[in-house]
Amino acid sequence: MLPNKKALEIIRKYMKIYNGKNEESIKESLINKLKKENVLVETEDKTYTLKAEDEEEMMHSKVGALKEAIYKFAKPSKIESLKNPRVLDLCSGLGYNAVVALHYNKDAEIDMVEICEEVLFLTLFLDIPYKEHEIVKDKVREYFLNKIGIKYKSDYNNVNLYVGDARKFIKENNKKYNVVFHDAFSPKRDPTLYTYDFLKEIYKKMEDNGVLISYSSAIPFRSALVDCGFIISEGESVGRKRGITLAYKNPNFKPNRINEVDERVIALSVIALPYRDRTLSSTKDEIIKNREERREKLKEKLIKINKYLSTKQIKKGKIPEEVLKIQKEDLNSSELIKKMRLKFFGNIADKIFIN
Template sequence: MLPNKKALEIIRKYMKIYNGKNEKDIKERLIKELKEEHVLVETEDGTYTLKAEDEEEMMHSKVGALKEAIYKFAKPSKITDLSNPRVLDLCSGMGYNAIAALHYNKNAEIDMVEICEEVLFLTLFLDIPYKEHEIIKDKVREYFLNKIGIEYKSDYDNINLYVGDARKFIIKSDKKYNVVFHDAFSPKRDPTLYTYDFLKEIYKRMEDNGVLISYSSAIPFRSALVDCGFVISEKESVGRKRGITLAYKNPNFKPNRINEVDERVIALSVIALPYRDETLSLTKDKIIEDREERREKLKEKLIKIGKYLSTKQIKKGNIPEEILKIQKEDLNSSEIIKKMRLKFFKDANIFIL
């Protein structure tokens, strides 16, 4: 999902005349026009976001674009406690997550990945009340000036900017990350970066005890994380009813569990079937269509062998007592999910089809 089409049209108009020397003039005109068209929205903390393709949605929570970056990503990552952390910032957008990361750890090395040039361009003209915004702006400025043939070198070598498909980036990357900010749009709308195959590539490129953080608590997403080897946890979220997802690689501590209903659904329901994209090149529509076909096949298979449970049954806990009792064991959520699957299906990897 992309920002509002009208917003993109307006931003592109100013991208065409940008030369680095006219930032002040563009700022006054661009921000004014976006506001007049009601596509640039002020959030409760005074920072701005854009309306999405669906005009009922915004790219950030109404509680605050910067506040969201702080409390959904920077603080849960415990980046302050890390020495020279390497951060992968997926779907960097206007740069809020990277700005918050730098604010809490000036020694962070950040790889920013964003497919939409327009939202990156917009950050040059926003007033984000952290001095670290100037660092991100300078890196974005470098990208756009070099693109139009004006040589410019940013002073900030600890920030790297990749404009393009995150799937292509991850295939080529040989780095190891301590923290991954996974800030893609909802998997229901665009599952491209929520597939088992993409998340497995991230897992391979994470340091032991590294953490992936996402605002999404979607069942197929969390199921894929478990199948990839992550230990999943959750934390209360600002501006949303459901908690954010934290996924650790080989943690040296026992993370908080997700809620028990979600554990059961991920372990036993066909809705936990992950999205797949083995070539890391499929369109979002093809990924969605493929999952629906695999879900039907899995359901038929489970009915045939007498192992199908409806999601309603599972949520209510109407499952065999021996399976239900596993949730009382002193295990993390990923261990519980795998053990429930193995006990019930005799196959812990039944949903990887």
């Protein structure tokens, strides 16, 4: 899913007249038009966000675009304590996460990946109140000036900008990252970047000490992370009841567990079935439809072999005692989930959710 269509249309008009020297004169008119159409929205911390294509969703939560970047991404990643971290900023959008990452660690090397040119262009005209916004702006400026044939080289070498589909980027790139910011729109509306297949590619491109962070706590997403080999964990969220997701590759500490009900649901319910995109090129509708079909089949299969439990039963803990008591063991959430699956489904456990 992309940002709001009307917003992109407006921004495109200004992209056509942009020549690098007219940033100041464009700024007021562009921002006013977007505000007038009610597609550029001021959040509670006074920073701006855009509505999404589906107007029910925005690019950031209303508690604050900057606040979200700080508390849902930079702080939980502990970026300030990492030495020369390599950061993969997926779905860079207006650049908040990249700006904040640089604010907390000036030695971070950041690969920004964003599919929508218009949203990147817009950041040139926003005022994110951290001086590191200038670094991100300069990289964006370099991209747009080069595109119209004006030679310009940004002085900042620690930020790279890739404009395109994150799925293509991950397939073609061989770097390894310490931190991955995964900031796609919600999986309910667009699961493209929440599939097992995409997350597995990310897993391969992460350093052993690496962490992936997402504001989403969706069950099929967390379930896919477990199947990819991540150790899943949960962090506090701002402005939402459910916590953010932290997924570690090989942590040298024991991460917090996610809540117990979610552990059970991910272990045993058909709603934990991950989204799939084997070719990393399916449309969002294909990905959604494919999962619905697989979910129906899985339910039928489990009923047949007498292994079907409703999600309601699972949430209430009405599951076999020997499976339930696994949750008392001193393990991390991913280990518990795998152990519960093995106990309940036996030797087909590995093939229940990923096949």
